[in-house]
Amino acid sequence: MLQHYMNDKIATRVIFLIAGMITAMWAVIVPFAKMNTGINDAVLGTLLLCLGAGAIISMPMAGPLTSRYGCKNVIIVSTIIMVVAAPFLSFISHPILLAFFLLIFGVGVGMTDCAINVQAIIVEKKEKKALMSGFHGMFSLGGIVGAGLMTGFLALGVNIIASTFLILFIIIFLFGISFRHFLPYANPAEGPAFAIPKGIVLVLGIICFVVFLVEGTALDWSAVYLVDSKHISDSLGGIGFTAFATAMTGGRLTGDYIVNKFGALRVVIIGSIIALLGFYFVITGIDLSILLTGYFLIGAGCSNIVPVMFNQIGKQTTMSQMVAVPAVSTLGYIGILAGPAMVGFIAHHSSLSHAFIFVALLMVIVLLLTIALQKVMNANQGSL
Known part of the structure; x- marks a missing residue:
């Protein structure tokens, strides 16, 4: 039923919402990851650098990939990367393994962010009216939803691992009703x-x-x-x-x-x-x-x-x-x-x-x- 009302503009808003949710989910996981691994602030800072490195590595790749394979395929793959990596962040107890999965998670975050912005630019041009602020507003709304739900689950006594999976189930549902309307193309690389x-x-x-x-x-x-x-x-x-x-x-x-x-x-x-x-x-x-x-x-x-x-x-x-x-x-x-x-x-x-x-x-x-x-x-x- 929900797919009946879906189009590329709404689908773009949904994927921005998803990106905000999964990024905010990590924000709530951070202190638990620190406790699980027993690391200090300096080591945590280094591990966060792994997330950033993964994203920065993947960002230059996103443009050529969307040009060759289309926004839809790149967004699907990058979202899968994030969803698969995210649960490990909530329970891993070894710093090296946490660094690895943060790197993978960062690759998904960086590629998703670039690919959805490519799609947003195309949709905005097609609609011939300003939509970009609204798209980025949905990312921020996703941050509220993701952090708010995670905090709410934890306050109710749900552990961090179960809370992470609950958020991911919501993300998978939203992705499932919207991905068919992602753009199967992108602008040529230039x-x-x-x-x-x-x-x-x-x-x-x-x-x-x-x-x-x-x-x-x-x-x-x-x-x-x-x-x-x-x-x-x-x-x-x-x-x-x-x-x-x-x-x-x-x-x-x-x-x-x-x-x-x-x-x-x-x-x-x-x-x-x-x-x-x-x-x-x-x-x-x-x-x-x-x-x-x-x-x-x-x-x-x-x-x-x-x-x-x-x-x-x-x-x-x-x-x-x-x-x-x-x-x-x-x-x-x-x-x-x-x-x-x-x-x-x-x-x-x-x-x-x-x-x-x-x-x-x-x-x-x-x-x-x-x-x-x-x-x-x-x-x-x-x-x-």
């Missing part, structure tokens, strides 16, 4: 898979790197931080990322209206300040309500910064858009997938609170770079 960013594009890439690093920190470290540093019950560890993802979703779904009303630069500046306020609450807070407020503010503040930066790619003339987009995207994904490893090393040599202070300082750089970027864009093509 342009380099990767280019080193320069000039304004480098500034855009750095900003995206930092904001994605913030998102990666919330994804991979929020549960560990609440449980280990703030002594919150491990069954509630995922609630921090849930608050972050809720604010991120709301910000993305209303982003076009907000930017049109207040202006892109103002949104970035205000967003950076809001995120910094959120970090203050997260770092200094003790009460759970204050901590959750902090995570919510970080999500709300960061939600529209990256879309604004990608909008500026089309306005700059330093690099062609075909080259600039993959360059900025790669920097961004390095931030979200590999950046959290930095947090682990800082936490090992100091504390997680100090690591979060470091990430907050990076947000100050975003604020300063955005102001500098406005001056350049004003001189070249007008203000943000």
